[in-house]
Amino acid sequence: MDERERERAVLDRIGRGLVYTESEAAFQAGRRRADLIFEYNHTPPGQTERQRELRAAILGSCGADAVLLPPFHAAFGSNVHLGDGFFGNVNLTFVDDVEIRVGNGVMIAPSVTLTTTGHPVHPDRRVDFARFSEPITIEDRVWIGSNVVVLPGVRVGYGSVIGAGSVVTRDVPPMTVAAGVPCRVLREITEADLRTRVAPD
Structure with missing residues (x-):
């Protein structure tokens, strides 16, 4: 098997969420x-213009009017795709060994981690920083609270709210409020939420 075939085989394993090692994935550096x-x-x-230029050079794609407050951190950066009107507050971390896709109008509070990558439970399988990776999708108009961690393979549905400090281990349905460790759906978002924190007439 030549070098290109080996690289394709590793990429195939990564794409299927199987374990691969740091050495095997070194060609992606x-x-x-x-x-x-x-x-x-x-x-x-x-x-601000230099920041815009750097965002374009770092990220896989970045929509119009996106705000990404420094500092932020990323394993690659090139696997991150941000939609239009995105707002990311300070200390946002992307562990983007595979794609992280964030939709339009998404707001992310300080110190949030979106991690596509985990490690095997058995220590003998963690040699050479062995890991697995699964993509994350954050749909349009989601709000993620401070200190949230979103784990590999998760999709957060349209319009949902993730409460501060949550660890999101599974998909979150659209238009729901979810929170906790592990994160659980607490309720649906309804028309009544349009009337909260509004000054009386």
């Missing part, structure tokens, strides 16, 4: 954007 992320995190706040 060129897709990491560590130096650009460092520059982004140290760009003065007033240099």
Whole structure:
């Protein structure tokens, strides 16, 4: 098996959510954007055009009017796709060994981690930083509270709210409020929520 065939075989395993090692995946190192992320995190706040240029160079794609407050962190950066009107607060971490797709109008509070990657439970299977990766999808108009962790393979449905401090281990349906460790659906979002925290007439 030649080098290209080996790389295709590793990518196939990664795509199926199977375990692979750091050495096996080393050929992907060129897709990491560590130096650009460092520059982004140290760009003065007033240099908004430079920040925009760096976002375009770092991310797989970035929609119009996206805001990503520094500092942020990413394993690659190039596997992250942000939609239009995205707002990401400080200390957002993308463990993007595979794709993280974030929709339009999504708001993410401080110190959130979206991690596509986990490790085998048995220590003998964690040699050479062995891991598995599954993509994350955050649909349009989701709000994720502070200090949330979203784990591999999760999809958060349209319009949903994830409460602060939650660990999201499974899919969250659209238009629901979910919270906890592990995260559970608490209730649906309804028309009544349009009337909360509104000044009286």
